[in-house]
Each structure stands twice: as structure tokens, then as C-alpha cells.
Amino acid sequence: MKIQERIHFTFQLFLFVCVAKAKADVLTADVGDDAVLHCVHTIENFIMATWAMDFLNRSSCFLSTIGNGTLGNCSHQMHLDIDKNKMSLRIDNIMVRNEGNYTCQVVNRSGTFLYTVVLQVLAEPFVLIKIDENGHPECQAIGGKPAANISWIPESTLKVKTRSNTELNGTTTVMSSYNTSNITEATCTVYHPTFTSPIERHLSRHALGAGANNLILIPVLIIIFVLLLGIVLFWQRSNLRTCFSTKKGSPATYENPVVIVEEVEPYASFTVKVNTVYSSTNDLAQYKGTQRAGPKNDH
Structure with a gap:
């Protein structure tokens, strides 16, 4: 990285000393498209050729070719293409952040040549x-x-x-x-x-x-909802009161008279029958005792 920075700094300093020519064009591209920026200057017998980018978001990067090597700090979205002494910059999948100034800088023995392209990125709403x-x-x-x-x-x-x-x-x-x-x-x-x-x-x-009616219906619906909720709560509370009062009063106040009659009557009838038999047996015993006692008294 230090070598790259030194080369780039030396190149920028050289531009201030011997800038020979400068042009500027405007290129528009849509978001998501690919674009190719062509440098108008040939790179025949060049010492250094660079694309320097100054983006509108105040960031920057560069791609340079020196001899057979390539230097730069741009993203993989950007590539240098060299064909027949022409150097182009290819940008894949353009984004809004790619908008800015793109300057082609060619240095040869005759001087330094600049060509600037203003890239405007369009996004369809x-x-x-x-x-x-x-x-x-x-x-x-x-x-x-x-x-x-x-x-x-x-x-x-x-x-x-x-x-x-x-x-x-x-x-x-x-x-x-x-x-x-x-x-x-x-x-x-x-x-x-x-x-x-x-x-x-x-x-x-x-x-x-419909939009105006909705503004009227919203408070009406809220009122209806509140009323329905009140009715449901009142009904539930009424049922709870009835349930609690039934549970508290049932042991002391509720009996089944039919069951009592069915359980008591057989017992009462059995008691009467037993008492009747007991009375008859007692009378018979007394009668026999009287019969036995009578003859003894006659002798």
C-alpha cells in the first residue's frame, strides 16, 4: 500500500506541473446497469495511465496501470480494460454511490492529458x-x-x-x-x-x-365495540353472582322431599308391623299365664 500511495501522490504532483489538455463529458446511467467509460487519449508509449474517481459522497479511489502491472484501491465493481492503446473503465451493477467525477489521466513523454466524465446515476421512482x-x-x-x-x-x-x-x-x-x-x-x-x-x-x-366514510366509521365502530364489551362483562358478572348465591344457600335450604318420603315410609311401616306383632305376642303370653293360674286357685 505504501508503494501505491507514493506512486499516486507522485502522479498527482506531476499533474499540477504539466497538464496539457482537459475535457469533460456527461454520462447518465440507470441503477443496476453496467457502464463503460472510454478515455479519449491513447496510452501509446505511456509512462502511467490512471482513472481517478471522486464521488459525490466525498470518497475517492483510483486504478492505475504502470508497465504490465495494475494498482488501485477501488472495489471489485470497477475494472480497467486496455485494448489497442485505449484504456476504458468498466463499472458493473451501477449504484447511486457511484455518482461522481471520473478522470482519465495519461502521462507520456509529451506531457499529461486529462479527460473527465461526470457520471450521473438515475433511479426510477x-x-x-x-x-x-x-x-x-x-x-x-x-x-x-x-x-x-x-x-x-x-x-x-x-x-x-x-x-x-x-x-x-x-x-x-x-x-x-x-x-x-x-x-x-x-x-x-x-x-x-x-x-x-x-x-x-x-x-x-x-x-x-370511501376515505371520507372511513373517517366517520372509525369512531362509530369504537363506540359499538365499547358497548358490546360492557354488555358481555355485565352478563358475566350476573352469572357469577347467581352461581355464588346458589352454592352458599344449597346446603341449608334445599332438600328433596320425595327422597325423604321414599326413605321414611318403608321404615315407618316396618315399625308399625313390628309393634303389632310384639303386642300380639305379649297378649298371648298373658292369656296363657292366666289359664295356668286358674286351676291352681280352684284346688
Whole structure:
């Protein structure tokens, strides 16, 4: 790494001394595409040839070729291609972070030649329209690079509120709300460099009416839910009271008279019969005793 840094530093110092020519062009590419940047200068009899990258996120890297060797600190996403004394830079799967200035630097015995390409990365936004939490139509252009432009039909500058958020990947999401409840139809139009023609999204009368009705129905549904919950709780408490009162009163107050009658009557009848037999036997014994005692008294 120290040798690479020394060579790069020496090359940068040499540029300030003998810069002979400089050009700049603009190249646009979509996210996910591959791009090839061609250096306009030949590298015949070159001493050093380098692609130096200065990205918009303030980072940088370089790829250099010296003789038969290649030096650099860029990611594997970037490659040097040399063909017929031409040096090109190939970028695979372009991302937003690749946006920036790409400078081809060729040093030979005649001097130093510069050629700069400004790479602009485009990201196509995803467009949708919906009803926001206030019941108003809202149009969104999600993940665009650069930020999209949104307009409304019918046109209104006072009732339209537009805001944007910058995403972590460098794209921008634009949200535009049409703040009125007096319309029943709305159309938003989104403009972006990646579109061949503007994209329109439409909300019908039914959708807008449904959004307004939902705002009314939500508190009504909450009230109905609370009432039903109160009825259920009251019913459960009433059942619990009945259950507890039944358990406490049953041992002392409830008897089955039928069972008592069925258990007592056979015993009562058996008692009467036993007593009757006992009385008859006693009478018979007394009678026999009287018969025996009578003759003895006569003698």
C-alpha cells in the first residue's frame, strides 16, 4: 500500500506541473446497469495511465496501470480494460454511490492529458396514489434519483402540500397531498428523467368517498365495540353472582322431599308391623299365664 500511495501522490504532483489538455463529458446511467467509460487519449508509449474517481459522497479511489502491472484501491465493481492503446473503465451493477467525477489521466513523454466524465446515476421512482390519514388524496414517487416532480388535476397551489425524504441509499421519496375534501376525483402526474412519458395516477369518486366514510366509521365502530364489551362483562358478572348465591344457600335450604318420603315410609311401616306383632305376642303370653293360674286357685 505504501508503494501505491507514493506512486499516486507522485502522479498527482506531476499533474499540477504539466497538464496539457482537459475535457469533460456527461454520462447518465440507470441503477443496476453496467457502464463503460472510454478515455479519449491513447496510452501509446505511456509512462502511467490512471482513472481517478471522486464521488459525490466525498470518497475517492483510483486504478492505475504502470508497465504490465495494475494498482488501485477501488472495489471489485470497477475494472480497467486496455485494448489497442485505449484504456476504458468498466463499472458493473451501477449504484447511486457511484455518482461522481471520473478522470482519465495519461502521462507520456509529451506531457499529461486529462479527460473527465461526470457520471450521473438515475433511479426510477415507484409511483402510487392513496388516501392519507386525513382522508385526502396523496401521490408518492418513492426512491427516485433525482427527485421527481408531481402536479395535480385539478390544479391548485394553495391546497397542495409537498414534502420529500432522502433515503439511506441516496434516492429521494416525494409525497404530495391534495388537502381538500370538496373534490370527488383527483389525478396526479409524476415527471422524472427515467420516464419516457409522465406517469398518471387517478382516484375515483368511490375511492375518495370511501376515505371520507372511513373517517366517520372509525369512531362509530369504537363506540359499538365499547358497548358490546360492557354488555358481555355485565352478563358475566350476573352469572357469577347467581352461581355464588346458589352454592352458599344449597346446603341449608334445599332438600328433596320425595327422597325423604321414599326413605321414611318403608321404615315407618316396618315399625308399625313390628309393634303389632310384639303386642300380639305379649297378649298371648298373658292369656296363657292366666289359664295356668286358674286351676291352681280352684284346688
